[in-house]
Structure formats: C-alpha cells, structure tokens
Amino acid sequence: MLRARELTKRYRQGEATITALDGFSYDFPPGATAVVGPSGSGKTTLLNLLAGFDRPSAGSVELAGVRIDELDEDDRAGVRLQHAGFVFQSWNLLPTLSALENVAFPLLLAGVPRGERERRALGLLERVGLAGRANHRPNQLSGGEQQRVAIARALALEPAVLFADEPTGNLDSAAGRMVLDLLLEHAVGERRLVLVTHDLQVASRAERILHLRDGRLIDVEEKG
C-alpha cells in the first residue's frame, strides 16, 4: 500500500519559508497513477517524500505498511530496498558497472547469492530486451537502452511500488513508448506505479491522473 496523509514540506530560503507541498492526502490504489503539474507544482517534492528520500515537515507516508516518515534515513533506505523501485529521468546507472551488474546491484544489497543474482539479473535484462547487451557499460548504451536497464534494476526485487520521475523525458518518442510500456507492464495486480511527468500524453496512459498546483492536489482524474 502507498498512503499519504496531510503531507507537507516547507523549506527555508533565507528569511522566507517556501511551502513546496501543502497538505497532500491520497491513497494510491493498485495500478498506474500519474502525477502531473507545471514546473514548481511540487511533483518532485511529493515523490521525494513518498519514496522516503526526504522527511515531511508534517503529515505521514505509509509505504508497504510502514510509516516511513517516522524512520531515520538509514531505515528508510532499508524499506526502499525491499518495497520500492526507482526510474529517474537521467537513468542514473552506476558507470563502472556493466548492464548486468547494474541490474544485480539491488540484489547484492539484499544479500542474494552471486549465482542467483546473475541469473535473475539476466532474466530481467531479457525482459527489457537487452540480454545481448549484458556486459556493456552504461557509456556503451543508448539513452533508451540505459533507461531499460534502469527499469530492469528497479524491478530486480519485485517491488510493491515503482516510482518513475519523468522516465521518458530524455528519450525520443519510440524509445519513450517502449520504456512506458515496460513500466505499465509492471503495474498489474496489487503493484503500483507512480509516474511523475509533465507530459500529458504520457500521463494519459495511466489509470488515473493527479493534478498538482502550487503544492496542492487540485484534481484526481479517474479514467474509464
């Protein structure tokens, strides 16, 4: 489950206090949920709080039954490892590792034995159509390929929630479509995808769209 209650984030900027997110409450149902809004609407802040990258100034976040707003940063990392996956706009693969090793990295953190790690990582690369590029380093892959490796890495531990922040932002339309298909493929059954984007066409592929403005949730658009 993924639930936010009265989620608020304030930053101090010199003398002024800026409210980046203001009383956001929402129960994310299974399936894909897109979060849209103009620049500065609080999309990134919301994702930071939902994923436990940051702590809220007020309110609560429950991820997979755990109140992550009450945990310290290290324990939040532990919850992320077990229950959440991430896909960023700029891929963020580890540059010194091969595609296979990047995918296997969360498995290493989770203590999965080496042979099992490699077997599962290769299976994931096959799923995203990159088994043939397993031994390539990130700088030997195209943007679309890197994003697919990042998706494979995010799926390595079969997370309950997949967070994607502008996953198609740096890709051409064909590669973007492929990446989006892979993300949506995962959001079945009890699994959830939270897709932050400013691209309404991308958002329209989700089952519902949350509209943010000035740090507030102003509309929830449920689709047929």
Place this chain on the structure above:
Amino acid sequence: MELLTLVWRNLTARLTRSTFTWLGIAVATASMVLFLSFGEGLRHALAAEMGNMGPQIRIVAQGTDAFSPPLPELPPEMLGQIEELAPELGIEKVIPAVVMFRGGFDPASSFLFYGLPEGSDPRDFYPKAEVAAGRLDPHPNGAVVGSKKAELNHLTLGKPLRLSREVTVPVVGVMKPAGSMVDSFIFVPMKTLQRVLGTKNYGVFLLQLEPGVNVDEVARKLEEAIPGIDAQSTNEALKFAERAMRIGDLIRFGISLVALVVGGLLVANTVMMSVYERTREFGVMRAIGARRRFIFGLVLSEALFLALTGGLAGVAAGVAGSAVINVYTEHAVGLALSAVTPRLALFSMAVALALGLIAGLLPARNASRIPVTEALGRV
C-alpha cells in the same frame, strides 16, 4: 560483483590517480622498511657477535660505554686484584688487552687494533677464528689481520703496518672470513700497542668464566670488590645495545613517518576527490536502498585496498633495497647491517594499513552521510 569488485572498478576507473597514490604509499612504506631494517640488521649482527665471543665479561674503566674503544685506564695492579678473586668467583681466565682506534667513517681508512698479551691469540676473543695465511699468534712482533681488513687495505703477509711514527709491524697472519666484526680487527702484541700509546695500563680485561657460573652475579661482585671499574657482561652489553638501538629506531621511524604521512595524505586526497566526483553515484546507491554502512565500507575499502597493496609492494621493495644495502655493507665491513625481519614487515604493513584507515575514515563518513535528495539534485 562483490565489494572487492566494486572497489577495484572504482579505483581503476581513475587509473592514473590511483596509480600515483599507490606508488606514493609503496615508496613511503619502502622507505620506512629500509630505515628500520638497519636497526634490525644491527640487532642480528650484534646478537651473532656476542654469541661468537669467547669471554663473557669485559672489564673497563667506569664511564666507558659498551661499544666505544676503551682508553688504557686500568692500572697493571688491577690485573693482580682480579686474578686474586678469580678462583673464588669461578673465573677461568683473565685476558688483559689494549684497544686503539684510528681513522674515520670510511671502513677502508679506519683501523681497530687489539693488543693481546703474550700467550694469547685471536681465538681467545673469537673461538672460531681461523687463519687463512701465516699464523694466528701476532707475537713477538707482528700483526694478524681480519679478512675484511686485509681485503680492503690490501694487507698481505709481510706487508708493513705502521702503528705510529716509531712503531711498524709486519703482517704475519691473515684470518679466514668469520662473518663477524673480527673480520675488521687487527691483532698485535699488547706491549707493541702500549708502546704506541705510551702507557703501561690496560684498556680492558676479558674474563672467561667456568661453566655454570652466573655471569651477571660475577660482574656485580667484581664491581663491588674493585672500585672504579665497570664489569660488562654480554647480556648487559646486549641490553645497552638494545636501548641505543631503540633510540635509533625512534629517530629513523620519525624520519620515515614524514614520508608515511605524505602517503596518507595522498590516499585521503584521492579518496576524497573520488567521493566528491561520485556524489551522484552514492545518491543512486542510497536511493536504491544501500545503507550508510555499505557506502562507508565501500569507500573505506578503497582506501584500505590502496594502503594494503601499496604497503605490500613497499615491503617487497624494502626487502630488495635491504639486499642491495647488504651487498655494500658486507663488502665494506663484512656484516649484513640491514635486515627485514618478519616483525619489521608486519609492523610496516600495520602502519601502512593504519594510515589507510585514518586517511579513509573521513571521506567514508562524508560519503555515507550525503543526503539522497542533494546527491541526486532533487532539492
């Protein structure tokens, strides 16, 4: 892909920088090994030397340290006093001798003369002494030369050896190499040396004890019975030498510490730069779910890996350097003065690792505390 693989990948990703850092540690460790190997070599040489010596006690005038050539300050009547006490104390033999040192720092121009009494030859000092040419007894008026001294100064049988303006003696014997300090000595009749020094006094009495006699107790009793003397047992001499060498060790360690601190700073700089450049990577790892201790361990392992491998290379280079030094010292003084003992190698490794640990702690701590949002530029 285990932790070591990650460490290796990260270090080789910045190969030039890592290599220079590694070399810095290797050179620093090698210099420490070499500096300290002198102390170890001297300890070994001295222990071997003491083991080879015949007499167990040497009596010198009070105030003479264990390793300086003693001045002729012991009056002839003192010999009688000691000989009188000999049966009671279990002293088997008393050998009076005179010592004279001439020359400077260069082994070829320094000469250590031992004046032996009639009826005595180098075997009373070093029971294993053997003659290579001529004879072992310098009496009535000759010189028996240690093998190294003979080689360095081209002293062959019959060659005249000038002790002073008035006194010159011919070489009557050249000894076989013994691998000890005796190789650099020249033995002459005591009366000859006393004439050179213009004295009837002795410089040293060497005492051979009966088997089973307590050496330190005899030395103590002699000092009590005869005022103004210093009875030094071989044990005592070793202890004195150990104290002197400890001081030398400390000085040498202090000097080599400068190199080591520079090596440590190199590691700290390399790891710190690498942490700074990889801020985003650490952010990604944390975002995926890496705990702080994983990042801490990863960065610290990089510093320790550099220190461990650099330290090992440094010890290996130190061993090689020590061997080269010994080729020279064996040629010059007949002794291997440098030794890389297991304890020195272990100590050097421990120092290198400790430096790596200290140098890596701060960067590792910083890396593990980078907030995810800042590292990923998501503020």
